[in-house]
Amino acid sequence: MSVSVFAPASIGNVSVGFDVLGLAVQPVDGTLLGDVVTVEPAEQNALAVVGAFADKLPAEPSDNIVWQCLLLFNQALEQAGKEVEAVKLTLDKKMPVGSGLGSSACSVVAALVALNSFYDNYFSEDVVLKMTGQMEAKISGSLHYDNVAPCYLGGLQLMIADENIITRTLPGFDDCYYVMAYPGITVSTKAAREVLPTQYSKTDLIQYGQTLAGFVDACYRQDKAQAFGQFDDVVAEPYRENLLPGFANAKQYLLNQGCLAAGISGSGPTLFAVTDDKALAESAAIWLKENYLQTDFGFVHVCKADNQGARCISR
Numbered sequence: 001m002s003v004s005v006f007a008p009a010s011i012g013n014v015s016v017g018f019d020v021l022g023l024a025v026q027p028v029d030g031t032l033l034g035d036v037v038t039v040e041p042a043e044q045n046a047l048a049v050v051g052a053f054a055d056k057l058p059a060e061p062s063d064n065i066v067w068q069c070l071l072l073f074n075q076a077l078e079q080a081g082k083e084v085e086a087v088k089l090t091l092d093k094k095m096p097v098g099s100g101l102g103s104s105a106c107s108v109v110a111a112l113v114a115l116n117s118f119y120d121n122y123f124s125e126d127v128v129l130k131m132t133g134q135m136e137a138k139i140s141g142s143l144h145y146d147n148v149a150p151c152y153l154g155g156l157q158l159m160i161a162d163e164n165i166i167t168r169t170l171p172g173f174d175d176c177y178y179v180m181a182y183p184g185i186t187v188s189t190k191a192a193r194e195v196l197p198t199q200y201s202k203t204d205l206i207q208y209g210q211t212l213a214g215f216v217d218a219c220y221r222q223d224k225a226q227a228f229g230q231f232d233d234v235v236a237e238p239y240r241e242n243l244l245p246g247f248a249n250a251k252q253y254l255l256n257q258g259c260l261a262a263g264i265s266g267s268g269p270t271l272f273a274v275t276d277d278k279a280l281a282e283s284a285a286i287w288l289k290e291n292y293l294q295t296d297f298g299f300v301h302v303c304k305a306d307n308q309g310a311r312c313i314s315r
């Protein structure tokens with residue numbers, strides 16, 4: 001039996017919730033923006049890496065995060081007294097690394113969900129979610145669920161400071177388009193975290209709390225004007241925008257054109273713009289293609305929220 005799982009791209013932080021908000025997205029044209037991992041029985045454990053961004057990953061399989069997911073998963077099986085089978089994993093690396101689209105989360109979630117599915121969902125969703133967090137912490141140096149949770153569970157996720165809950169699904173804005181522009185350059189999450197201050201002022205602290213609370217309230221009331229009217233990121237954007245050539249100019253242009261909001265997706269360099277107007281989303285995408293991309297690896301997708309999260313695409 002072989003099983004393939006797709007795990008979607010996500011917007012970490014969603015500007016107003018540093019490390020605590022994340023939204024899974026999918027292109028409206030049906031493109032699979034995310035990674036696929038296939039698990040099949042084998043004589044001995046093996047990993048193959050294919051796909052558009054395969055050559056950007058470490059050559060040594062044991063350095064690959066998908067391989068590390070297998071080790072973690074097998075260790076959990078052994079601890080639970082379950083017999084471990086040899087498998088071949090194939091990672092279809094469709095996502096650019098260091099893009100701010102939750103690329104590592106896509107690989108981790110696709111791998112762990114595919115392995116769990118291979119074992120007939122032996123572990124509960126909570127256990128697998130904790131494993132995804134453990135892997136993400138290993139990769140980026142700090143435990144944050146804002147990419148792995150939406151990637152796994154879909155939709156708009158709010159991280160809760162209770163390890164028995166971890167995340168709650170918020171009512172998102174399903175009529176909104178999220179225009180995702182990846183400029184084709186790399187920004188590592190670790191480096192983007194290092195540029196952040198270690199302390200924030202009382203003014204910033206109050207603004208952060210008020211903005212996030214206002215956003216969550218607006219989600220429950222489906223009030224787009226409030227949700228995106230006060231969409232300022234005081235925690236990361238002011239310090240990270242220098243890492244993103246043309247970001248400030250692009251954001252200003254998009255807001256002038258009537259987009260509801262724009263910000264940095266995760267730790268960047270991907271920019272996202274929000275609008276509920278399809279024609280505006282399409283024209284913003286064309287403008288971003290012409291003005292925000294830096295290399296041939298860049299791309300722009302008009303997306304909507306992906307409320308499904310990781311899913312089996314073949315079995």
Ligand code: HSE
Pocket residue numbers: 012013018019020140144146147189192193236266267
């Ligand atoms: N919340 C994380 C950050 C997202 O902004 O550093 C990146 O994975």
